[in-house]
Every structure is written in structure tokens, then in C-alpha cells.
Amino acid sequence: MTEEFEPKIVGFLCNWCSYAGADLAGVSRIQYPPNLRIIRVMCSGRVDPAFILEAFISGADGVLIAGCHPGDCHYIAGNYKAQRRGILLKKLLEQFGVEPQRLRIEFVSASEGAKFAVVVKEMVEDIKKLGPSPLKARVEVEGLIHA
């Protein structure tokens, strides 16, 4: 099929800031490409590395984790922990041959609808450049797809 590659991105958004930010983007009718699939978590600290790997294995071309700005975390410091894990995880992904740019960690506050849209736009463009996730290819070849 000749149609342009449209990456699938899985986004983990914390309930208190980033999810609200995404809401605001919508409310303010700020347009961004429809490639993101949002999963709401109470706190970005909840995002287990396993979820992220799972996303890639399931065929995601990119993963976004968005949490409150430092200091804003509804749970005091969950967002820091997410941040720290993210950095480690990028290294890990490289081991798997997944470009670290496919994982993006962002602070998006409830008032940053515009920023949220920008983040998604950028990510979609970046990943379009990278092409489909190598992991996805492998997964399909090795037939590890979850029924």
C-alpha cells in the first residue's frame, strides 16, 4: 500500500495536569495530528517501564509520557520519578535497537493546551522521519503478536 506512513503513538497522561492540558487543547480547538492514543493514569509516576516496552512490542511507533511540571505534582514528586525512569528506559530501548527519540517525556500543565499540541505535532514529524518502529517489524516477523 502506497499511503503515507502514519505512526501510532501511545501517550500516558497524568490525570491532574497533562490530561487536563490535552483537554484544554481540545477546548481551545487547537489542531494536531490524530496519531496519539491517550491512556489516563493518576500520576506519571504510575507508568511502569513494562507498560512502555509493552507499547512498543504491541506495535507503537512512539510513546509519550506527560506529567505535571516539577513542583506541581498532585502526588508531590511522582513526576520526578517518571522523569528518572524515562532516562534509564531510553538507554534500555537503544539496546533493543529502538531509537530513544521514540520515547518522549514532557511536562504539560493543565493550562498548556498549546504546548501539548506542539509536542504531539513534533513527535509525529520526528517519528515519520524515523519510519515504523524496528521493534514492530521484528515483532511481526517473529510472530510475537498478542492475539
Place this chain on the structure above:
Amino acid sequence: MEAKQSVLIIGGGIAGIQASLDLASRGMKVYLVEKTPSIGGRMSQLDKTFPTMDCSMCILAPKMIECFRHPNITLLTYAEVQEVKGSAGNFRVKILKKPRFVDLEKCTGCGECAQHCPVEVPNEFDMGLGVRKAIYVPFPQAVPLKYTIDDENCVKCRLCQRMCKAGAINYDQPPETIDLNVGAIIVATGFELFDAQTRSEYGYGKYQNVLTSLEFERLLSASGPTGGHLLRLSDGRIPRRIAFIQCVGSRSLKGGVSYCSSACCVYATKEGVLIREHNPECEVYVFYNDLKVFGKGFQEFVNRAKNEWGVKYVRALPGEVVEDPKTGDLTIWYEDTTENVTKSMKADIVVLCPALVPRVTSKELAGILGLELDEFGFMKSRDPLFAPVDTNLPGIYICGYCQGPKDIPESVAQASGAAARAAEAIVAAGKEAH
């Protein structure tokens, strides 16, 4: 709900919200009256809050929604207190509910009406910098998320009525009077800005690039008229230098109020830091007299602003601001009192920090309630030392800025204080009854 167990709270800002939640969550019935179409008050207009730089709306919105959802809280927005009779334990209150011309039950807040409304008017929420329609919600996170037709500007084209699938528009909606019976009353009517135009030497209202701090707050806000892009309104240019002027009308024995508004030094610092975040190229100068850093973490915040963010402080209240009519650039004349030299500085935007003053309407409200005001129009405490939230009348309590200058945490703590006193009064009334 019997009168003794219910409380009337006047003012839907952060203080009124906190008092409402405190009382409601302990099982008391609360009527929260707000004269605008949405609760949220001043705090909802702020971009960030000092000294933590919390996003204001992020931390406020959940509380607003909690108020809306709480089974013990009845929101009476777009409403005003008309008459109060009776005494502690048993007040009889008349509330005037102004017509929204929109059926609260039917309106789903989808916004289709506003999308098609042809009338654009300056948006109060953005301090008039942005525009809204004649049918509007004050801001996207408004609570309740219900639309209101502002009668003055509506041209009755009925487009909204045609667009509204829910059939919520009702041009014939009459004003409504509600009778309440409450055991206690809490007043939390907050503040407004001193009219910066009275200090004509700064050219506010005459020069487009001279703004008040609240206008500037909206200009900084991601949800503001420029979507958080820091631009000059006169020509859309990116500012290279922004100057803040403190004490515009405050600490003034003439042409203003004699007290210190208490928040300006630090919120100017906050806005200064935000500017540097937006655009590190843009210089920030804060012209002050005494830097008021008395609050928890304030001095540390100012130190960070100086050392980490490069916000510059000049001990001087400028004499005047003059615009170059060709460029719209502003020249500030001042004496640097620590360098002992009088000089001028060019700036792209000048932000005035006007005195924060009690609501003009508080006089009228005090009249209705029978409360005493002090010389500035603040609600008077029974004893400024040991009964700060009590008034001359038992059963009526005050909190937040309407009681005197304070910042958000002080307002929140005091709101809880007023709630405690209201609860006490109700417990006492209960005892008498038995």
C-alpha cells in the same frame, strides 16, 4: 436542610471555595453565591502562583469542580445577595438570580452557540485584552460550564437559539428571587485593582504598552489572548525589556490608599521570572521602594529571581513614563536611590502594579448585612488580633482579601478559619435549641 445546619457564603473566589468545601465536607449545607457566571475568582485569572510557580488553574480547577459536584454545596452563580434579616443561627436571606437566558438544566456547555454568535465584546476574564461572544462562558474551565447571554451586548439575532441542539436558550428567562434560611454567613468578596489611570504620570490608558499586572498576567497565560506568546499589543513585536512599577496607588497618603497591598513585590517577581522563561533575551526590571519579602519562601524566591533568572531590581519609584509616539517605546524617568543618580531607561512594556482594593460593591453589601467597614472599605474584624474573622455581628464571618491584604495561602487558611467559626456558631445555636 434546617437553617441551623446551613451556611451562606458570599464570593466564589478561592477563599469562598475553601470555606464552602470545609463546611460541606463536614456535612453542613452550603449556599455559595457568586455574582459572575462562574466561580474561580481572581486566582483563575492567574497564570502561575508564587513562590512555587504552580500553574494556578491546575491546582484551582479540581477544587472548583469539587464545589460543583459536592452534594452539600448549592452553587448560585450570576446571583447577588439582596436582603438579609434575622441573626446568628437563623438568618433569612433573599438572593437575586440574574437571568442567564440559558437554561442551566439543558445547557451542556458544548459551546456551539458561542461559535456562531456574531457579537464580539472585550473579555472581562482577559481584562479586556481578548474578546468573547455575547453568549459566553468566562473561561474554558468555568464552573458551572454553562453559557450566559450578556443582555447588554446581545443583538437578539437568535442564531444561538437556532444552533443550540439542547434547546437551552430562553430569551424570556425572568430574574429569580431565592429565599434562604441559614445559620451563619461568610463573606469572601475579594479585591479589585485600583484605577491606575489616576496616576496619570504613568500613562496607563493613554499608552498601549503600559499594562496593569493583571492584564499582563493574562498576556503571559497559556490560556490568554496571545496563547501565552509574550508580544507587545501595540505592534506585535517581541519585547526586549519589560519594567514593573510597584506601589501604583498603594502606600500613598495621596491619590491612592495608604496601606501596602502585600502581594505585588512577589507577584511582580513571579511575572519577571515567567518573562525570562518565555524569552531569556528579554530583560526584566522591577522598580520598587521597600521589597516586601515577609512571606514564607519569598526572600528565597526573590534571591532565585535575581541570581538564577537575572531579574533586576531598582530601588526607585519612577517619576513618569513617556511614550515615543513613533515607536510606541516607553521612557521611564527615575532616581536610582541606591546609586543616587536620576536617569532614564527605555522599555518596550511597562507593567504597573496597582494597589489592590476592596470591591466597590462591598459598601453596598456591608449595608445589606449590617457590617462595619474600615476606612479603606475592608470588612472590619471584631478584634484584629484575636478575632480576625469575626465581625461586629455574631454569625457573620469574613475571610480572604475583603478582610485585608493577603496572599492565596493566607486567604485559604483564613477561609478555613471562618468556616471553623461558622461551625462553632452553628454548634452553639444547636445547644441553645435543646
Place this chain on the structure above:
Amino acid sequence: MEQNEKETPRIGVFICHCGINIGGIVNVLEVVEYAKTLPDVVYAEDNLYTCSSDGLNKIKEGIAKYNLNRVIVASCTPRTHEPLFRATCEEAGVNKYLFEMANIREHCSWAHMHEHERATEKAKDIVRMAVAKARLLQPQTEPEIDVTPSALVIGGGISGMTAALCLADQGFKVSLVEKEPELGGMLRNLNKLYPTMQDASKSLEHFIKAVKSNKSIDVFTSTAVKEVKGFIGNFKVTLQKGNSETPNLDIGTIVVATGATILEPVGMYGYGKHENVITQLQLERLLKEGQLKKPEKVVMIQCVGSREEKGRTYCSRVCCMTALKNAMLIRELYPETDVYLLYRDLQTYGHHYEHHHREAQEKGIRFIKYVLEKPPEVSAGKNGKLEVNVYHALLGEPIKIESDLVVLSTPLIQHEDAKELSKMLKVPLGSDGFFFEAHVKLRPIEFATDGIFVCGTAHSPKDTAESVSQAFGVASRAAIPMALKRLRTEAVTALVDEDLCSGCRICEAVCEYSAIEMQEKEGKLTSKVLEALCKGCGTCGASCPTGAITMRHFTDNQLIAQVRAAPQVAKEVAKHD
């Protein structure tokens, strides 16, 4: 609660047009048809406004007609509408935690208004993800705990006494603990109180009498808190008087009102070297006892040991007003005495204090601003006088004052023993040494740990009026759980699989709410969640190496199911079935 697992999910999906907000962009009917193809979906329909009362009835009818045990509404954001739909489900007998929301407005139709087809595809994906999670949803109950209607107030100063009295008058029992033999705290040292200039000791008498005579208040003087166990509503507190230990108190909520003390400026400006260099507090006492001999020239120095570049950086808030007050008292006492006030920035905030400043100006107090870089110098001068040299920053000139009394304004600082208390209560101290509240802006007088509150100068320097204000506030916050008697706690909490738990304590370390404690079970150390304290953020779950911890309502398999559903392409999935 696990018994529902067997029950096969019967999912109903209600998709909202939201007028034309969704319907105008997303092909809702196509989504409805798609939803019907998804596993365990037994019913799907579209509504003009699902949130309208008519829409809500449709949900109830659906539940009854197709005996649905899972409900999905695909419309707007759960942040505003979830509670409404949850309530509807409960009314129709479906546990509210079996409701899931798919946000196809804010996150879809509004964000992709010009791409109808792809928006529709995305809407389908979002619905599919919701279904994936809904299939695994479990009903939850919000556990309730009892609350002992009795408060512990630590500290018998003006804050503690105010809080105690207010709590007592709200009908609660109060135990007031003061480590000194007398109630009163800092006020016992003070002379007059600004702004009203009333007599500190007179006001204090009145309060102490009120506290002692209040039947609901037990006063423990010369007493310290020895141990605190348990959690909100159910604290067990041990007090110690001398070396006799009192029996445990059952406490519902705790108020920390331990106050602050004043910095002793040893070695600063010749304090300790010249006996006519004293602190503002010593002057206060001299004035109180009428012991101040007539000085010719008094010099007061502000910010002594506060607002420093490093170290004690904070402003102590009360010193400027205290100095102004005492300067005026001296001028009233001895009108010929010149009083110089050497300040950095006058903290005459609020609507009373600037007025005092003006009064001081009328009384001829001489104000001289100095800067941190060039602090004043105090040295021995001629015939027993002191020579104060200060660089007058606003004249740019050095000024020399022959003074016979130098008064140092030193800041309020935290008590030494505060550290122990903070450990005992598991509540933090800030870098300034004062107790650190849960949220600087909106939770200023409570700790992150439920049921423990703070007020007065234990929280940060403040004057009497401000401490009293906070004390009343605390009296409300601390009363709420006691007034409710029973407390509903989070249903969305952490859940430990004790077999998998290796007792590594990582979760204990990462939890900000001290909601995890370790327990011995069959000789094995495992972590245990104190549900009353858990807020359900899930940080512990994410950091658990063995995957022993998961979250209710946001379980690993629920989230992973969503993750797996996310990247698939609707068309293909549709083909599968």
C-alpha cells in the same frame, strides 16, 4: 472483592454526538457499529447529549434491558463528567468503578476538526481502548474507618490555645500539650501587641483562664509527646511528664502548634561583648518591666541574622513591626531620645502596619537604609558609649552615630527539638527549619500525611494576629474528619501481592504519604499498604522490581490491555472477529 472475576463482562457503549461537537466531525454511527463488533460489547447506541437528563435515562434503561455490568460513555473528558455518569450507574445498580469513559471530544473531534475520516478512526481506537480496559474492570468499595472525636494540640502558645478553644467549642475533646510549666508561649515575653497596642499579659490571662476552665480541654504542662502511632482517626499517642509516662491517648487528629524561638545573636554587632548591645526581645522585657533607663540615642539594627546571602535566608516578618513598636514606645517614654532605625527593607505590609510606619515618622524616628553588602559596624566609643558607623545607602554617605543603646532585631527560628517531632509524626521540615506544609498555596496548614495539621510560628514566622488566623483555620481542617466520625478512604489504592513481595522496601522509600509499612509474616518481611493513607498514585507499583504491587482500578493488566489495544488499526481488528 475478587469474586466478580468469573462474571463475564456485558458492556454497553453510549456514544455522544454532543450536538455537533462530536457528531459534526466524527461519524458517530460508524463508531457505534464498530463498537458492536468489539469483544463483550452487548449493546451500543448514540445520543445527542448523553449527559442530558434524557441521555442519562437511556443509560439506566440500557443497563436494565441488556443487564449490562460494564458501562462506557464515549463523549467528553472524565475530569468534568465522570462523576455524573458514575452516579447514574450506581443508581442503576452498577458499581461506579465499572464505568469507563472514552474522551472523543477534547482529545479527538475538537483537536482534529478538519480530518473527519481519521478522527473517526481515532474515535474507534479510543472506544476500543476503553472496551479493553472495561473488560477487566473490577467493582471497588471505598473502605470506611472510624475517627476518634478527640484532637491532640501540641504547643500551648496563643496558636495552640486558640485552636484548642475553637475545636472544643465545636464539640470535640482536646488534649493540649505544653512542654513548659506554664501556658502562653512567646506572648509571655511580650509587652504590647501591635497593631492594637494592647497588653500581652492581659490578653494572655484571658486565654489561659478560658482554656483551663473549658471542660473539653485537658491541659498537660511540662509534658512532651513521646510516641505517635497509627493514622488519621486512629492515632495512639504517648505523652511523657518528667519520667512518668502517661497512658496512651486515642486521638483523631493532631495539630502542631509548637511555635518558634528567637535567635541569640552571639558575636554579632558586639552582642555579648558590650552590655548595652541587646536584642529586641530583651528591650521588650525592659519596657514591660519599666526597667529601661533613659538613653540619649538608641540605634536599632534590623535583619540581624536573617535575610542572609547564605544560611538563614528567610525574612522573619515580625521584626520590622516589633522595632517600630518599641521605637515609638521609647519616644513616648523619653521624647528627647533620638531613635535610629537601621533597616534594609521595611516590612510594613498589610492594611494596619504601614499606618504604624507613618506614626513612627510622625514621632520623629530616624530611618536609615543599609545594604547587605555594607552592614553597620558597632564599636566601643568615648565614655562608655557605642559608636555605630553605617553607610546610608540612600545618601551614599557614611553616617556616624554616638549611641548608648544598640538593639538587635533577630529572627524567629525553629526549636531544637522540632526534628524529633517531625520524625515522630513523619512530617517534613523545610530548608528554613520550619514545618513544611502539604502544598504552599492550597494546603498551607496541613501536612501531606492525613490528619496532621500545623499553625502559628511552627509553620513560619508570623505575628499574633496571623497565628490566630491560622489557628482558627486548623480548627476547621482538623475538625472535618472528626465531625464526619467515619471516613471514606480512596478506593484507588495500592495492592500488595505478599507472595511476590521480596521486602526490598523500595516502595516504602518512594511513598510520599508514608502509606507503606513493613510487616513480619511467617518470618518473611513484606510491605503492607495503609489504605487510610494511600492516595493511589501508583508510584510504588511502578518502582516494584518484582511486580508485587499493583493499583486498584489502574491495574497493570488493565493498563497493559489499553496499551495493547492502542496501536492496532480499527479496520484490521474488525476483520479479526
Place this chain on the structure above:
Amino acid sequence: MAYEPRIVAFLCNWCSYMGANLAGTSRISYPPNIRIIRVMCSGRVDPIFVISAFEAGADGVLVCGCHPGDCHYVSGNLKAEKRIETTRKLVKLLGLGPERLRLEWISTSEGGKFAEVVTDFTQKLRKIGPSPLKSEANPKAKASLNVQEVIKKAIAETNVRYCLECGKCSGSCPISRLNEAYSPRRTVEKFLIGLENKVLPTADLWTCLTCFTCTERCPSDVKYPYFIRACRRVAPVDVKEELCAHRGIPMALSRIMTNPKIKQERMDWLPDGAEISEKGDLLYFVGCAPYLDVYFEDFNLGLIKIPQSVVKILDKVGIKPVILRNEKCCGHDLLWTGDFENFEKLAKVNAADFKETGAKKIVTACPEGYRTFKEDYPKFLENFDFEVLHISELLSELIDKGELKFDTKIARKVVYHDPCRLGRHMGVYEPPRKVLASLPGTELVEMERNRQNALCCGVSSWLSCNRYSKGVQIDRLREAKATGADLLVTACHKCQIHWKCVTSEKLPVDPGEVTMEMRDLSVLVAEALKLA
């Protein structure tokens, strides 16, 4: 004892002084009434020498120089001739009699002529009789005051004690901007911490323009100009005299007028046919126009047109104003230069004369007089209860009543300058604008800084006329010019004098940027009524 005139004579060193010597060596006798002061050239004789001689009680003043053409300094004597002419006019206005001032050419060889001149002058003065100023004690003498007390009182009364040292005053002060050394804030602060001696003997005390810009803006309501005025009263006089422009002639004239015996001849300006009354409801206070018109005649400002216009306008609406033929100075300049004693004397005399006429209303075309009568007299005198109007107020009243009809089109773009005394001192901003706006054909434009923010014309009370004040003047003219207007209207004589003065000197800027046609409000109105 019989009256013997005292003559003060200024003799030039090269001719007349030698002539006097010759008279002596040749034993030619002449009356001993003369006291000789040697000057290098008669051109050196400044009007203030003459006026001071009269103020000090001289009955006559004689100025002698070389014959035209013989001047050792080419033409000093001709300059003297012109200057003496002007001075004589002033002497005439003062009513001393022009013949009391005499100019003579006496060469080295004319000992005889010298003796004749002295003899003749002495006889003439014997006939005229003694100068009315003679008897008076030196009016310069001032009451001795307790400096500390005066300052303490001023600090309290002018709110200086409330200073927050924010520097808003200095940031507003037109002079501080140009003169780094000057700061109202620092001046105040020195007084507040007991360092007044660092100010009192210095020029700082005489630098303030008393323009009220700082007063207008001070958040602590510090009335700095009043404070300065009070301090000037107890400051050393010599510093002041050094800093007074025109060698202090204006103050000298004012002081002279405190003398009750003075009978001025100041009514020559009255237009033919204009009727004025002795008694009546409305008194028009002319002010210094006649003197200024003479003293600054070289500027050709036609200042005398101002009272003439006023009288004509009043006549047009049928008002025959009372005008005092021996009207005294209002005392404004004395008051603001700290000479309270002589100010009070003038105030008393004026108040008495006003009452005489039975007037209820006092109208003036001079902001200083206006301010002084409305603001200061009531504070210094008991029951000074007149309604005081500035001409612009009266005019706009008349326009409201429709009593003024303008038949001439004044097709000009006009910019109005707010004189400090009229504007910030008294809050009269709108009446002048209203008058201008109602002139047919005029387009009224505003300067960037107008009304309460208007910039001062640069000098007040003839004090501290220096490069800084010139800077202010140029700045203001630039601002006026920048509006694109072609006529600069003010309502104060002195604004015009100061601007004319600065533009007639060598300018630091291109004259095109600042030179502008100027007009007084009343004169322009008269023109619009075809009365000019």
C-alpha cells in the same frame, strides 16, 4: 534740620572721574551733596546700582561718562545711555520722578562742567524734595528667627516627615534630570536626619523651580516646594542674591513698593477711550506687565498688550473694571525667595487698597498673582475674602453665557502650555483650553506632557537661571514644536520671557526645532474679537 539731597554718582575712570579731579585741583567749588563711586566705564553701571541707590534712600543718581566717541572702551558710554534710558523708565514707573536720574558726558578737561552739573542737580533735587524712600529703614532687614524651630515646623506642616525616599520626586524633577547633583529626595533626607547645614547654605535650596511636579506625584503628599519656601526664609541671603537673575532687580522693585509713600505712574499703557472705574464690583489686577514691558523691551514681546487686551475685552462686554492707579506688586517673587516680611507688607497694603474699591471679584491675567491672592493672601491675612479669578476662568464664563462672540477666524494650529502656577498649583486646566477651543478656526493640540504632567517653562521667581533651566526651556519648546502647531499659547507673561530669552541666545540645538511664535491667551482672544 533742612533737607539736603543726597546724590550717588557713578563716574567713569578715564574721563568723568578725571574731570572731577580737575574740578578739585582747580579749586572749583560745588555742593557737598554728592558721593562718588568710581567705575572703569559708564557702561558698567547696571540698573540695579541705580535702583539700589534709590532703595537705599538716595534722592538722586548721577551717571557720568566720556563724550560719545571718546569712550576708552569704544562704545561703553552709548550702551550706558540706552541702559539709563530703560532705568529712567523704571524710576518713572515707581513714581520717583525721572529727573532724579541724570546722565552726563564729562571729559577729563571738563572740571567746570562737572561742578556745574553737580550744583544744578543738587538745586533741582532741593526743589523736587526728598525721595519718598528716604525715611524708610532698609527694607532688606529681616526678622531674626530660630532656624531649628522653623525647620521642625516645616517638616511637620509640609509632610516632609512622611517621605518614603522612593525618589519619585527626583524622577519627576525637570532639573534633577539635567543636574545629577540635585535631588529633592536627598535634600529632604538630609533635613530628616539632622544634616540641614548640608543644604541651607548651598545652591540646592535655590534650585527648586517650585513647579509642583513632585508635589503632584508624591505618594506621601510631601509638599516639597512649600518646604523649600519655608527653608529659604532662614537661609543665608548672600547665596540667594548670587543666584538671582537680573541682579535681583525685580525683587528690589517689589521691596521698594512696600513703601507707603510710593506713588507710581504706571497707567500710561491704558488704551485711549478705555474706561475704568475707581469703585466697583470687579477689580482687574494688572500686575508687573508695565515693568516687565520696560525691562524686557528688547525682546519686543509686547507684554503690555496683555493688560490692554484684557481691558478691551472687558469693555466689549460692558465691564468697566476697577484698576488701582498705584497698584502694588502682589509679592509672589518675594514670598518664593523667602522674603516673608516684605511679602506681608505688600499683602497688607494690597488688601487695604482692594477693600477701598469695594470690589468683590479680583481678576488677573497672571497665574502668579492669581495663585498668590487665592492661595497665599488668605493664609497670611485675616478675612481676605475676595473671589479671585484668572482671566481664562472669566472668559470661559462669558463664553458660556454667550456674551463673547468671535467674528474673526484664527486659522491656526494652537498648542497650549499650562503655566505651573495656573495648572498644578491651582488646578486650572480646562478653562484656557475651553477658551482656545471656542476661537473660530483654531485647532487645539496637546503636548506629550500636558495638564498635571506639563513641563515647567524653566525658571521661577528669577532664581537659578542657568544651563539647566535653559535645558528645560529648550526641552519644552521642542515638545511644543513637535506637535506641529504654529502658535504656542500660554497664560503667563514670564513663560514668554524665559522662552524668548533662551531662543535669543546661541542655541545648542537647531533653532528650527525650538523657535515658535508665542502669544498670551488674552491677546489672542482680543485678536479674535478684532480688538488688537
